[in-house]
Amino acid sequence: MDEISRIKGREVIERTVEDLDRIGIINSDKVILRGYIAVQIRLRDYDIEYRERLNVIEGYLRDIGIINTGRFGSWEYANMDAVVRMSRQCAMNLQISRHHY
Numbered sequence: 001m002d003e004i005s006r007i008k009g010r011e012v013i014e015r016t017v018e019d020l021d022r023i024g025i026i027n028s029d030k031v032i033l034r035g036y037i038a039v040q041i042r043l044r045d046y047d048i049e050y051r052e053r054l055n056v057i058e059g060y061l062r063d064i065g066i067i068n069t070g071r072f073g074s075w076e077y078a079n080m081d082a083v084v085r086m087s088r089q090c091a092m093n094l095q096i097s098r099h100h101y
Contacts, residue, residue, distance in 0.1 A: 012036050067094070 007015065013034045021028035054075055061068050069090040071078045078086065 009036055 013036050017026070017028050017031055017034065020026045058068065058075075067090060068074065069086045070083050074086060
């Protein structure tokens with residue numbers, strides 16, 4: 001078990017905010033909402049309706065402005081190399097779309 005897996009709840013939140021502030025991604029003084037959700041990881045149940053249900057979920061997220069990417073957001077297993085590629089592509093797409101408005 002790694003160090004991050006051993007910390008819980010409030011400590012996860014505080015450590016995350018502190019670390020993001022330390023590396024300059026956020027200003028911790030401006031964080032107005034903090035939360036923590038522990039996600040149970042499990043294998044998906046593939047069945048005949050899987051793709052249809054996934055299309056509904058992805059459509060809903062898109063409609064409310066949430067971009068899903070990465071290991072969990074793409075709804076498929078991805079190793080770290082693939083996650084980095086997906087994240088970089090997502091960032092480039094956001095940058096491109098920002099320039100079109």
